[in-house]
Amino acid sequence: MAMVGGIDIGDELVDDGTNFIGIVPTFITPNYLTMFRFYEKLELSGEKGVYRFRCLFKDTTAIPETTLGRMLSVWDCLYIHKQDMADYDRYLKDNLHIILANEGIELDKRVMLFTEICFEVIQGVMGDNFGLPKFGVETYNKLKYLMSEAIGGVSDINFLNGIATLIGHDYGTYTHSIKVGWLMAIFVNANPDLFGVSGKSELEKLVVEVAVMGFLHDIGKAKIPRHIINKKGRLSNLEYVAIQAHTVYSVGLLFELNLPKHVMEGILYHHENEDGSGYPCGLKGEKIPLFAKLCHIADVFDALALTPELPYKTSKTPYQSLVIMAGKNPNLDALQQMEKEVAESGDTPAVDGADHGENPDIKRLEHELRMTREAVKRVEVRMRLRDKGMAHCFDAELLKRFVMTLNRSKSFEFSTFL
Numbered sequence: 172m173a174m175v176g177g178i179d180i181g182d183e184l185v186d187d188g189t190n191f192i193g194i195v196p197t198f199i200t201p202n203y204l205t206m207f208r209f210y211e212k213l214e215l216s217g218e219k220g221v222y223r224f225r226c227l228f229k230d231t232t233a234i235p236e237t238t239l240g241r242m243l244s245v246w247d248c249l250y251i252h253k254q255d256m257a258d259y260d261r262y263l264k265d266n267l268h269i270i271l272a273n274e275g276i277e278l279d280k281r282v283m284l285f286t287e288i289c290f291e292v293i294q295g296v297m298g299d300n301f302g303l304p305k306f307g308v309e310t311y312n313k314l315k316y317l318m319s320e321a322i323g324g325v326s327d328i329n330f331l332n333g334i335a336t337l338i339g340h341d342y343g344t345y346t347h348s349i350k351v352g353w354l355m356a357i358f359v360n361a362n363p364d365l366f367g368v369s370g371k372s373e374l375e376k377l378v379v380e381v382a383v384m385g386f387l388h389d390i391g392k393a394k395i396p397r398h399i400i401n402k403k404g405r406l407s408n409l410e411y412v413a414i415q416a417h418t419v420y421s422v423g424l425l426f427e428l429n430l431p432k433h434v435m436e437g438i439l440y441h442h443e444n445e446d447g448s449g450y451p452c453g454l455k456g457e458k459i460p461l462f463a464k465l466c467h468i469a470d471v472f473d474a475l476a477l478t479p480e481l482p483y484k485t486s487k488t489p490y491q492s493l494v495i496m497a498g499k500n501p502n503l504d505a506l507q508q509m510e511k512e513v514a515e516s517g518d519t520p521a522v523d524g525a526d527h528g529e530n531p532d533i534k535r536l537e538h539e540l541r542m543t544r545e546a547v548k549r550v551e552v553r554m555r556l557r558d559k560g561m562a563h564c565f566d567a568e569l570l571k572r573f574v575m576t577l578n579r580s581k582s583f584e585f586s587t588f589l
């Protein structure tokens with residue numbers, strides 16, 4: 172055979188693995204087997220870190236498709252040469268609807284595939300390292316196409332079982348956005364009566380729209396410097412305002428696309444609170460559009476269960492997250508006062524004892540340390556206050572429906588909550 176990388180030893184290639192990429196065998200439909208060269212990875216006796224990659228399925232013409240399908244399920248992982256990866260990617264995207272609907276493939280693997288493909292598109296939109304976002308009609312159409320391809324599988328209630336394994340494990344902006352879009356799509360699909368849609372095609376159109384809304388709800392963060400987005404301590408007044416501006420930035424970035432009004436409103440108002448204490452406009456109750464209310468619920472549900480990154484953050488189960496979201500906060504005044512203070516306190520306290528003749532570098536470091544401790548303490552207090560209840564942020568009826576919808580999946584057990 173022709174040599175495509177590594178060392179050619181007839182039917183096999185010897186390689187340290189850098190030229191090969193692992194793929195999920197069951198993603199391949201048998202009639203596509205001959206389109207790519209698939210390899211099996213084998214140990215090379217006596218050599219560490221070097222493997223034999225044996226080419227499989229070189230001639231499949233005499234084998235019935237059903238047998239081929241069964242053969243594929245024998246391997247946990249097969250390999251493709253880097254050179255073929257672009258073709259393989261295209262194959263996955265073109266056949267997404269078939270793969271996602273295939274119940275013979277483990278749910279986790281299908282969920283992962285969909286997440287990875289959406290991740291790639293959203294990452295492309297937001298740019299590497301939060302560089303300049305580049306969003307155009309083409310990308311929007313790509314997302315819409317992906318979602319409409321995936322709609323049969325992704326909006327199904329069973330897919331919640333797959334998403335349950337993702338929730339709380341990754342809070343990268345991209346995966347967060349995918350999960351929010353996904354939760355919204357499942358919710359709309361399961362509660363068409365709330366949205367006044369009639370007929371399957373109208374519902375499908377709406378499900379695709381809300382999924383894309385979720386995917387893009389935080390796109391405006393791409394315009395905010397990364398060091399502010401990732402800052403763990405106390406935010407200055409300007410930083411606080413800058414972060415809040417992401418909702419307005421999102422709408423600005425999407426403006427030329429002529430998206431439906433409810434999609435734009437959903438994105439713009441996804442941080443409005445039911446009692447009027449949210450942003451950007453401080454809208455209250457009925458003034459907040461339904462899609463914005465839904466986006467807010469899905470957004471916080473995913474964000475609350477985030478993996479701890481700081482000592483004061485404790486990981487929450489989906490159940491605990493919902494308890495917080497539905498709980499009445501007994502210290503609402505104190506919480507709101509604190510929120511106000513954070514927004515208003517851009518200053519740092521004056522450095523004490525400038526004339527003590529000590530090394531200025533040491534004094535500066537001590538000061539920074541004190542400031543960091545102070546900031547962490549304040550974030551901790553705010554978070555503890557917030558965790559006593561967030562019912563003032565959400566539409567109670569909608570939240571209840573949200574819980575009921577999640578409860579229909581066997582991965583979430585909220586019946587005692589309801």
Ligand SMILES: [Fe+2]
Pocket residue numbers: 388389417441442
């Ligand atoms: Fe947001």
Ligand SMILES: [Fe+2]
Pocket residue numbers: 347351388389470
């Ligand atoms: Fe968000």
